[in-house]
Amino acid sequence: MSRILKRPMFRKGGSTGQGIMSGLVDRTKHAKNPIVTGNIDRDKVRADIAGLSGILREFTPKTRVPVGRVGAKLVLGGDPLETILEEYGRFVDKDDRREAAISSGATKLALQKALEKPKVGTLKQARNTSSQTLFGVKPGETGFFTSEQLMQGQGLIQPIDTRMAFTFDAKTNTLTQKPVSQIEIERENKIKAKSLGTQYNILGDLINDMKTRLPTTPTGPVGFGFGVIESAADQFRQVGESLGIKDGLVIEDEGAIDRYMKDKGFTEKASDFATMKSSVINLGYALAKIAEPDNPRLSEGDIIRQLNRINFGGSRKVFAKSLDQIFKEEGIRAKREIENLGGVFDDIVNPGKKKTTTETQSKDSGFNPLGFPEDRLSPRTP
Secondary structure (H helix, E strand, O other), rough: OHHHOHHHOOOOOOOOOHEEEEEEEHHHHHHOOHHHOOOOOOOOOHHHHEEEHHHHHHHOOOOOOHHHHHHHHHHOOOOOOHHHHHHHHHHHHHHHHHHHHHHHHHHHHHHHHHHHHOOOOOOOOEEEEEOEEOOEOOOOOOOEOHHHHHHHHHOOOEEEEOOEEEEEOOOOOOOOEEEEHHHHHHHHHHHHHHHHHHHHHHHHHHHHHHHHHHHOOOOOOOOHHHHHHHHHHHHHHHHOOOOHHHHHHOOOOOOOHHHHHHOOOOOOOOOOOHHHHHHHHHHHHHHHHHOOOOOEEEEEEHHHHHOOOOOOOOOOHHHHHHHHHHHHHHHHHHHHHHHHHOOHHHHHOOOOOOOOOOHHOOOOOOOOOOOOHHHOOOOOOO
């Protein structure tokens, strides 16, 4: 035998998948296949099988009891016991096959569902316009969302328009191609920046008016602050209306403002308490609206928080200083927000203000920034 195995035909080596073994494949070892064993939720499959079995059992025709066959055989003289046992066995066999078909069908459907790869819907690029992170996308940033996520966002996620359009810059006389969505964002940012500038200018006019009235305001038990507000009641009312106090203020605790004014020394027995209260609310609303321009609904808490920035009980100097500090802080805030929106603070807040240019400086007889000797410079024309 050993001599036979040493013949050349047994010493070729190579693959065993040739000759009569061609076409055969190695075992796939499904027992160790993670697709079959590891990624299937067995509890869910069992629950699906139970649910599908109930549905199939409901709609699959039931096995009929062979009453007619039993009756016919008995009429023909068949043995009653033998007839009943035979037909009952036939009934049980049919019913078992029905249950097997139901179980097999439910199992196949449940496994097919478990092995299905989840369908990934078309992703759409959109911007998160909310103040919180949505589906992993930070506020103000763009990302990709599914149709379901866009529906769940309920307007907080704005799809981006990928169409292109041209914009013309009158200052530089240039034509630029941009996405339509970017043009719309820039337009909205300009509107927001202009609104911030308007609110800041309103606050400036209001503070200037209060400081103008301050020297002629008589001293009272509650300091100069409330006296200024009392004398400018109509002014505060107009400011509140221009900023939308009727639509943007929700007072849930009517007594909060009353308690605040009492704490400051102004009592309800005063004849002009109602007017003063209205003016205080308007002033606080103006400050709160500028401090929180994106907040659509302000409350009495927001009003009081802003009023606490004003020193109502102090002297004229202290009161005026608190107003100046507020105007300075709001100017810093408005400048930062306007610049974040792509605007220029001075152009929006002071659109008519003239700027000093290099050309204007060059006309000055003493303008020589590089320090050249006077005899080396060309004569200046008047």
